[in-house]
Amino acid sequence: GAVVSQHPSWVICKSGTSVKIECRSLDFQATTMFWYRQFPKQSLMLMATSNEGSKATYEQGVEKDKFLINHASLTLSTLTVTSAHPEDSSFYICSARIQTSGGLYEQYFGPGTRLTVT
Amino acid sequence: AQSVTQPDIHITVSEGASLELRCNYSYGATPYLFWYVQSPGQGLQLLLKYFSGDTLVQGIKGFEAEFKRSQSSFNLRKPSVHWSDAAEYFCAVAKSNFGNEKLTFGTGTRLTIIP
Numbered sequence: 001g002a003v004v005s006q007h008p009s010w011v012i013c014k015s016g017t018s019v020k021i022e023c024r025s026l027d028f029q030a031t032t033m034f035w036y037r038q039f040p041k042q043s044l045m046l047m048a049t050s051n052e053g054s055k056a057t058y059e060q061g062v063e064k065d066k067f068l069i070n071h072a073s074l075t076l077s078t079l080t081v082t083s084a085h086p087e088d089s090s091f092y093i094c095s096a097r098i099q100t101s102g103g104l105y106e107q108y109f110g111p112g113t114r115l116t117v118t
Numbered sequence: 119a120q121s122v123t124q125p126d127i128h129i130t131v132s133e134g135a136s137l138e139l140r141c142n143y144s145y146g147a148t149p150y151l152f153w154y155v156q157s158p159g160q161g162l163q164l165l166l167k168y169f170s171g172d173t174l175v176q177g178i179k180g181f182e183a184e185f186k187r188s189q190s191s192f193n194l195r196k197p198s199v200h201w202s203d204a205a206e207y208f209c210a211v212a213k214s215n216f217g218n219e220k221l222t223f224g225t226g227t228r229l230t231i232i233p
Binding site: 046108 | 219220225226
């Protein structure tokens, strides 16, 4: 249980185009999902918190107009990188929050999406 | 704000040897602590977590970690490593576990296993 998928796993796009990345919770509903960015050999940096049916909350320094997040259903959140540039090349990872017994929360991570902008 | 330090960027151990990966955190109250493992090109898998109670927690794949409040540490251990344990390991801290808690990750420790 608690499987999170991402699509695509790998994408190459040309500079100036937009790319959409999907994050799905396969066997549970997630009102909250998170989007992270990971540079090579570095840690994960939280970009934004995605809440179903409401606007995403972005971390300081993250351009909300560049990284559009839509959480239209309880099992799907999308991240759209608009007008992508080579500096947006990175590994993007999503996670979905699930409530476990006792009222505590855990995050389950997707396998990531490698974005390369040429 | 909370922070996590993983002092070792890269560790190499022989297969069958014991392992300890260090993690130090900075947070004013009792933190929620996690260890994740990431294989190349993959997402993160939760190894274990500490919320409260027994300070020695057991996880998957034979890993364990001990929470030491006096040292602000949450070191990961395994008595005998296998070649399949080669991966990147991340320690993370959350300041709460209710609501939209945010995970702060350390910079990671890359583990190499030699035959």
